[in-house]
Amino acid sequence: xxxxxxxxxxxxxxxxxxxxxxxxxxxxGLEYDIAAYPVAEAEKVASDAAAVLxxxxxxxxxxxxxxxxxxxxxxxxxxxxxxxxxxxxxLAKAQSMIID
Numbered sequence: 594x595x596x597x598x599x600x601x602x603x604x605x606x607x608x609x610x611x612x613x614x615x616x617x618x619x620x621x622g623l624e625y626d627i628a629a630y631p632v633a634e635a636e637k638v639a640s641d642a643a644a645v646l647x648x649x650x651x652x653x654x655x656x657x658x659x660x661x662x663x664x665x666x667x668x669x670x671x672x673x674x675x676x677x678x679x680x681x682x683x684l685a686k687a688q689s690m691i692i693d
Contacts, residue, residue: 597625597687598639599670600632600658601648610670613680614687625684636661644690646670646683666690 597614599607607629614627630638632651635658639645645667647655652669659667668690674682 594624594626595643595691596639596641597627597684598635598642598645599627599629599648599683600635600639600645600651600654601629602650603631605629606650607648610675610678610680610683613678614684615680617680617684621684625687627684632658639665643692644668644687646687646690649675666692 599611601607611627611629618625618627632647632654635645639662642665645658645662645665647658647669649670649672655667655669668686670683670686
């Protein structure tokens, strides 16, 4: 099962988005391990992830996270998708980043 990690300031503000992504994944018949953590834990929790997405509030850290996870695709979540907690769109973005 592929792992999608969302990173934010404290790992809590993305919990609703994670729930919405899991719901979208289930609706599409896909199995992903999706979880949220504080950006400070990136190296510890995301070294084996298929994709890492940063919340808009920590998007300034994308390059830093990329340097810590050189073999993992890292990007930030679109502010509008994050604000509306659009699990389908964020899941689609994560899927587009995953290298098979």
